[in-house]
Amino acid sequence: MKIVLEKLAPDVGSSFKILLTPNLNDLFYWHFHPEYEIVYVEAANGVRHVGDHISRYEGSDLVFIGPNIPHLNFDYGVRTECEQVVIQMKEDFLGKDFFSIPELGNIRKLFEEGRKGLSFYGHTKEIVGEKLKRLSSLDHFAQLMELLNILRLLADTREVTGLDSRPVSNQFVGKEQARMNTLYRYIEEHYQQPIEIKEVANLAHLTIAAFCRYFKKITRMTFTDFLNQYRINQAKKMLLHDKNVTEACYESGFENLSYFNKTFKKIAGENPSQFRKRHSAN
Numbered sequence: 001m002k003i004v005l006e007k008l009a010p011d012v013g014s015s016f017k018i019l020l021t022p023n024l025n026d027l028f029y030w031h032f033h034p035e036y037e038i039v040y041v042e043a044a045n046g047v048r049h050v051g052d053h054i055s056r057y058e059g060s061d062l063v064f065i066g067p068n069i070p071h072l073n074f075d076y077g078v079r080t081e082c083e084q085v086v087i088q089m090k091e092d093f094l095g096k097d098f099f100s101i102p103e104l105g106n107i108r109k110l111f112e113e114g115r116k117g118l119s120f121y122g123h124t125k126e127i128v129g130e131k132l133k134r135l136s137s138l139d140h141f142a143q144l145m146e147l148l149n150i151l152r153l154l155a156d157t158r159e160v161t162g163l164d165s166r167p168v169s170n171q172f173v174g175k176e177q178a179r180m181n182t183l184y185r186y187i188e189e190h191y192q193q194p195i196e197i198k199e200v201a202n203l204a205h206l207t208i209a210a211f212c213r214y215f216k217k218i219t220r221m222t223f224t225d226f227l228n229q230y231r232i233n234q235a236k237k238m239l240l241h242d243k244n245v246t247e248a249c250y251e252s253g254f255e256n257l258s259y260f261n262k263t264f265k266k267i268a269g270e271n272p273s274q275f276r277k278r279h280s281a282n
Contacts, residue, residue: 004031008088013140016089016147020136022073025082029073035088036114037065038150040125040132041074043082047240048074050117052229053163054236056279062125063163064154066115067091077241085132087147106155107148117163124159179204183215191231192253197223227253232267235260239276248272 010017017035030049042060049072050065057074065071075082091111092098099108110118120128131150135143154160182203187195200223201211215223235252239245246257249272254260264272 004029006031006033008033008035010089010093014143015093016087016144018136018143019084019086019088021082021084022075022086024073025075025078027073028076030070031073032068032070033088034067035090036067036111037071037089038087038132038154039063039065039074039084040086040129041082041084042129043075043078044080046074046078046082047072047076047237048119049233049237050163052233053117054233054240056240060125060129062120062128064110064114064118064120066111066117069115069117083133085129085135087132087135089147107151110151110155113162118154119161119163120154120157120159121161122159124153124157128153187227187230191227191234192251194255195227195253228263229267232264235264235272236268236275239272240279245272245276 008017040060040062041057043057045056045058046061048055048057048061048063050063051069051071061074075084098104099111128150131146131153135146138146183200186200186203197208197211201208204211204214206214212223215221215226221229231252231254235248235254238248238251243251245261249257249260252260254263261271264270264275268275270278
């Protein structure tokens, strides 16, 4: 699952970007970017995959995604009519200190909490969804005023759930980034096979002990936990695409069904059978 760094630019004459129904349903576009993103989608159902979070939405979805959180295009695999509005903006799109003024305290908090991803539901989702669908028909000044109103609604609502996703770390560059890219690529290509820590330590040109310290410093997880989480995310996608629990277990790299069930519940909060039943398409 190769991750792509998406390079974005604001619309001409605007401080942010509006995308309408990108029509990427046949493309598995797993990507990230340093901008914040609001996504509203209307479709019969689809997959919401934001960072470590993966689930299925029904009817519509509204999320606020923070900088550098990897996410999948929300129309991937959707075969029914689908309408999307995507707003992309830099954290300082209105100036470095704009959100520091007292009147915008709640919006500043929204941006802080949005760093791990937020999902909105209920009346908030309905109201904001309608506002987002009308946004592109406004002139640039009115678009900006309406975007601020949308951010205020998102900041003030209680109809919100945290996605608890992790951003791609930007604390390492150059040599360290190349090293981590090599490790990620190895996991992507070999997760269905047994992977020993010694193998990946050798790839990083480190001893096992040094590698374990290094990997936890960069990812904030042990290598085993990271690998298990990656495999569970792959298993979730398989379950959402009609694989049974046993197939998802062995095809995602686990060698023991009991350990798979235990690990799945630890990470996802429910066992794989419950996940599959809860997210099965209507």
